[in-house]
Amino acid sequence: MKNEDISIKMNSLKKLLKGDKRIIAQTISAVENDTNTKILETIFPYTGKAYHIGITGPPGAGKSTLVNVIAKKLLEKNNKIGIIAVDPTSPFSGGALLGDRVRMTDLALQKNVFIRSMASRGSLGGLASKTKDAALVLDASGMDYVLIETIGVGQVELDIAQVCDTTVVILVPESGDSIQAMKAGLLEIADIIVVNKGDREGCDRLIMELKFAFELRDKQAGWHFPILKTIATENKGIEELVSAIDSHRAYLHKSGKLEDERKGKLMLRIHELIEEKIRAHLKEKIIKEDELKIMIDKVYKRKLNPYRIASNIAKGIIKSQTRRK
Amino acid sequence: MDRKIRVIIGKPGLDGHDRGAKVVAAALRDAGMEVIYTGLHQTCESIVEAAIQEDVDIIGLSILSGAHMTIFPKVLNLLKKKRAEDIILTGGGIIPEEDMKKLEKKGVKKMFGPGTPTTEIVDWINENVRAKSKKTKTKKIKKKTGKNRS
Numbered sequence A: 001m002k003n004e005d006i007s008i009k010m011n012s013l014k015k016l017l018k019g020d021k022r023i024i025a026q027t028i029s030a031v032e033n034d035t036n037t038k039i040l041e042t043i044f045p046y047t048g049k050a051y052h053i054g055i056t057g058p059p060g061a062g063k064s065t066l067v068n069v070i071a072k073k074l075l076e077k078n079n080k081i082g083i084i085a086v087d088p089t090s091p092f093s094g095g096a097l098l099g100d101r102v103r104m105t106d107l108a109l110q111k112n113v114f115i116r117s118m119a120s121r122g123s124l125g126g127l128a129s130k131t132k133d134a135a136l137v138l139d140a141s142g143m144d145y146v147l148i149e150t151i152g153v154g155q156v157e158l159d160i161a162q163v164c165d166t167t168v169v170i171l172v173p174e175s176g177d178s179i180q181a182m183k184a185g186l187l188e189i190a191d192i193i194v195v196n197k198g199d200r201e202g203c204d205r206l207i208m209e210l211k212f213a214f215e216l217r218d219k220q221a222g223w224h225f226p227i228l229k230t231i232a233t234e235n236k237g238i239e240e241l242v243s244a245i246d247s248h249r250a251y252l253h254k255s256g257k258l259e260d261e262r263k264g265k266l267m268l269r270i271h272e273l274i275e276e277k278i279r280a281h282l283k284e285k286i287i288k289e290d291e292l293k294i295m296i297d298k299v300y301k302r303k304l305n306p307y308r309i310a311s312n313i314a315k316g317i318i319k320s321q322t323r324r325k
Numbered sequence B: 001m002d003r004k005i006r007v008i009i010g011k012p013g014l015d016g017h018d019r020g021a022k023v024v025a026a027a028l029r030d031a032g033m034e035v036i037y038t039g040l041h042q043t044c045e046s047i048v049e050a051a052i053q054e055d056v057d058i059i060g061l062s063i064l065s066g067a068h069m070t071i072f073p074k075v076l077n078l079l080k081k082k083r084a085e086d087i088i089l090t091g092g093g094i095i096p097e098e099d100m101k102k103l104e105k106k107g108v109k110k111m112f113g114p115g116t117p118t119t120e121i122v123d124w125i126n127e128n129v130r131a132k133s134k135k136t137k138t139k140k141i142k143k144k145t146g147k148n149r150s
C-alpha cells in the first residue's frame, strides 16, 4: 500500500514539485478534505508560475468540450496542463455526479495533462474555496497552465475571475439574448467571450448583440474584448481562441496589470480566509446554539426580534475582543 | 471533515450500453458519494489513469460485451504496475456466476451479478471503504505523524 501520509514529508514534496501524478492527486484530496492548511503553507512558495484560465458559462454550453480542444492546442507547444472541472454537489444527498471527463477523453492518457473533477460541495458565495486550493497544488506541481471549468454558471460563480488571469465566458445561441448574460453578471467578468455551437442558428445574431454591448466597455478598459465564434465539437475557431488568450496574457504583462491583478486577488483571498476562520470559530466556540434555541420560541411569538438578538450577541463578542487587547 | 467516498464508474470496451452504469452512478450519488463518470468505450489504461488522478477509493466497471475475463485482470495488472493496488476494484454486468467467482479469486474485490439492487452495492461500498480507511489510518498514526485525511 502506497497510502503514505503526505502532509509535508520532504520526499512527497519533491515528488509533487516534479509532477508525480499520484502525489498530486493525493495532495488535492488532502487539501480538499482537511481544514488544516499545513500543506498549502508548505507548497505556497512554489506557486505563482502557472497561468490560470477560467472557463465559465451556462450548463451545457460546451465548456468541457472546449477545455478539451484548448488543452490539445496548448499541448502542441509542449505545455504542461492541469485541469480542474467542477460539477455541482447535490444539495439533497451531498453526493455528486462528475461527468466533465466524458468530453475530455482525448486527454486521458496525455503525459503532460492532469485532470481532476471536483464537486462544488457546500461552498457558499462562490467557486469552492477548495477549488482555489486545488489550483494551487497544480501550480506547485509545475503546470504551465491551469484550466478551471466552473459548474454551469449561476450568480455564485463569478469569482472564477478571482482565481484566473484570463476568464473566458462561453455562451450559446440557446442561452438567449445578451441581456440575459448581462443580468447574470457574466459579461463583467469576461476577458474573452466565446459563442460556441456556431453551427446552430442564432449564433451570428448573438455575436452582433454582444459586440454592441461591449463597445462601451472596450473604450474604458484598454483591452479590446474579443467575441469569438467556435464549434468545439468540430475543432473550429480554437486557433483564434487560443491566440486571443495569448494576446490577453501579453496585454496583462505589458500593461503591468498581471502583477496588480494578482496582488489584488491575493488580497481578496486573505480576506476570504480570515472570514472563513472567524466564521468557523463563531460556529464552534462562540455562538451557543442551545441558548438561541431557547429564544427562538419568543422570536416566533414576536416577543423578541432577530435584529436585537443578533446585535446584542455581536456586541458581546466585539467587547470581549477589545477588552483582551 | 468527513472524507467523501469517491468512485469511478468505467465502461471499458466496445459495448454501447451504459444505462446500467448510469443507474448505478446515480444511486451512488444519491447515497452521498462523488461519482466520476468517464463515458463509453474507455480503454483499461485510461480508466486506471483517471482513477489515479481522481484519487478514487473504488473503481467500478460495467461490462456487457463478454470481455470481462480479459478486462478485469488487465485493470488489476495496471493498478499493480502503477502501485495503486489500494484502489478497490469491483464491477458487474452480464457475467456468468462461474466467471464472477474466478475474477474474485484473481483479486477483483467483489462482482455484482445482473439485477443486483443498487442499495446492496451502496452498502457494500460504504462498508469496504470504511474498513480500508481505518486500516490506513492506524498505519499512518503508527508512522508518527498524527494527521490523517479522514
Ligand SMILES: Nc1nc2c(ncn2[C@@H]2O[C@H](COP(=O)(O)OP(=O)(O)OP(=O)(O)O)[C@@H](O)[C@H]2O)c(=O)[nH]1
Binding pocket: A058, A059, A060, A061, A062, A063, A064, A065, A066, A100, A103, A151, A152, A196, A197, A198, A199, A200, A230, A231, A232, A233, A234
Ligand atoms: N452542435 C454543437 N454541439 C456542441 C458543441 N460544443 C459542445 N457541444 C455538445 O454540447 C453538449 C454539452 O457539452 P459539454 O462540453 O459537456 O458542456 P458543458 O458546458 O461542459 O456542460 P456542463 O459541464 O454540464 O455545464 C455535448 O453533447 C457536446 O457534444 C458545438 O460547437 N456544436
Ligand SMILES: [Mg+2]
Binding pocket: A063, A064, A065, A099, A100, A149
Ligand atoms: Mg462540463
